[in-house]
Amino acid sequence: MFVEKIKELLLKKDLKKLQEILNSETPINIAEFISEYEENENDILIIFRLLNKEIAAEVFAELDSDLQMKIVGSMTDSKLQSLLDELFFDDMIDFLEEMPSNVVKRVLENYKNENRSLVNQFLSYEEDSAGSLMTIEYLSLKSNWTVRESLTHIRKKVKDLETIDVAYVIDGKKNLMGDVTLRDLLLSNDEDIVENIMNKNVLYVTTSTNQEEAIELFKKYDLIVLPVIDKENILVGIITIDDMVDVIEEENTEDFQKMAAMAPSKEEYLESSVFELAKNRLMWLLVLMVSATFTGTIISKYENIIEQMVVLAAAIPMLMDTGGNAGSQSSTLVIRGMALGEIKTQDWLKVIWKELRVGLMVAIGLGFINFARMRFILKQDMKISFLVSFTLGAVVVIAKLVGGILPIGAKKLKLDPAIMAGPLVTTIVDAMALMLYFYIAMFLYKDVLNI
Incomplete structure (x- = not known):
């Protein structure tokens, strides 16, 4: 029904009604429609421009690199920067890793120096390392905060984060001390100190850990998120379950190809x-x-x-x-x-x-x-x-x-x-x-x- 309606509105050029329907639909369905649409390449660009910023970012993250390249090619620098600003950091890095050098250069030229340095740092991680999978958008709490202070902090940050199920407790030097779930915070008294209710036996990987080791931890302990530290025990990011599922799918595909005596390929x-x-x-x-x-x-x-x-x-x-x-x-x-x-x-x-x-x-x-x-x-x-x-x-x-x-x-x-x-x-x-x-x-x- 959704597909037929979109095709009908594209044919009629009823952009106002089309925009209304698109922005009420789930990003996954829109991305699936764009990926399978073969009638007119310009229609894909029209659809994308009608989406509001938040939905456009989610749809963009679900598309394959060829479609992303087509969309980026039709954008001005300011529009492209606006789109990337809406993406979660790990999705933005995934996009840049698949793009040719001229697109990466174009993106970096529009970043401030500190952000450009951070992007370059992520792009330099080994392809199969935990560092290449992580995102910097995680929830951290100070060990000496009360539960009330922590919940206030979470409410301010929630819009910018990919997940808030688990918060990581750090000291003044950003060293990882433990973790605490949102459930634990909600069930604790407002005046309880975070350090007293946190889990000190937190699982973690380093930026250089091979992704297969990270997969093993996710499987063994049924994790939904895993913290990543550097060699100085400083918390630098987290790996979320949605990214790990993608990696598991890639690993399984690669294994099937090797078992069939073929060189692995990432292309569909x-x-x-x-x-x-x-x-x-x-x-x-x-x-x-x-x-x-x-x-x-x-x-x-x-x-x-x-x-x-x-x-x-x-x-x-x-x-x-x-x-x-x-x-x-x-x-x-x-x-x-x-x-x-x-x-x-x-x-x-x-x-x-x-x-x-x-x-x-x-x-x-x-x-x-x-x-x-x-x-x-x-x-x-x-x-x-x-x-x-x-x-x-x-x-x-x-x-x-x-x-x-x-x-x-x-x-x-x-x-x-x-x-x-x-x-x-x-x-x-x-x-x-x-x-x-x-x-x-x-x-x-x-x-x-x-x-």
């Missing part, structure tokens, strides 16, 4: 160029292609056995596929467990023990079923049926162990565990499966093979 699929997609996939496919030549080398090494017993070749695809799938199952579960903090690198023996038992149970089931299939349905020789079924079981056990331990090994070497997922595990297991298969075949048929 439909927004990415064909060249970019091909480039992100080509290198990993090339690496896997080269590594897969080991499989061909192994087959070539034992081709005389295959020539003498062609029936052995028929089982190779099944052994390789089953081994690869079994390894992928284990690696996926272990990678997920590590991402959620359920599995640590020191748990490698526990992982091996668990995957060994799982592998044995799966191997026995698959081995018996395959033996019955080959012996009684396909009418294969007893030895052949045993050879393939035993190898299948052994490959499954090995694949489970390899798939379980490789991600932990990668983490130990300070690599991303996601790279040790499906395609790479499959390549390793394939080579091991073939070698095992032919060794067992040589042992069982040494009396008939000319080797």
Whole structure:
């Protein structure tokens, strides 16, 4: 209904009615409409100019960088500065990080010296650090204030802050001393001193802390906000849950891409160029292609056995596929467990023990079923049926162990565990499966093979 009404008013050029409807709608819905609107690019600019300052800032923060760039390109310096002044500081930094240098320069030229220095400081933080995620718009209270003084202060500041659920208690040098929730303040007596009701065991990160460590804290303790301090224990900002959710989504997307053997990309699929997609996939496919030549080398090494017993070749695809799938199952579960903090690198023996038992149970089931299939349905020789079924079981056990331990090994070497997922595990297991298969075949048929 909202979408059709906006399109109708744009067509009629009824800007007064359009402005009235837009400013009564939620910023998320407006941003979604702008993002999906494809009929006329100028209409997007018209819609944006009709929004009041507060709503325009919220809508702008929800748009992707391409749309933000189009909107900024149509603005005068004063209009742009007015818009950025309405943004929360972390949203403004996120915007600048995605913009080309000429836009950043244009923005900084309109800032006062102290603000320009602060923006430059935030832009200099490492991309994956807590410092790059934080905002300076947080609620702080002095330790010697009363509850009455604190609530008066909160009422004055509430309009400029992203969250007031938690206030951070600081001393005269802005050192972090503790935190206190708004609920605690409201339930305390007016004359109570903040230092006496605050929580002193406050969780925090530093500006250089990796964002993955911050994610772990948010998940483990169900946080909605996390303070950030510098190396001198001075409170410099906070990370809010909405920013952390975005980071978690980015991390998950990156892990999925690595697990599928692709170079990570921050661009949306439909927004990415064909060249970019091909480039992100080509290198990993090339690496896997080269590594897969080991499989061909192994087959070539034992081709005389295959020539003498062609029936052995028929089982190779099944052994390789089953081994690869079994390894992928284990690696996926272990990678997920590590991402959620359920599995640590020191748990490698526990992982091996668990995957060994799982592998044995799966191997026995698959081995018996395959033996019955080959012996009684396909009418294969007893030895052949045993050879393939035993190898299948052994490959499954090995694949489970390899798939379980490789991600932990990668983490130990300070690599991303996601790279040790499906395609790479499959390549390793394939080579091991073939070698095992032919060794067992040589042992069982040494009396008939000319080797």
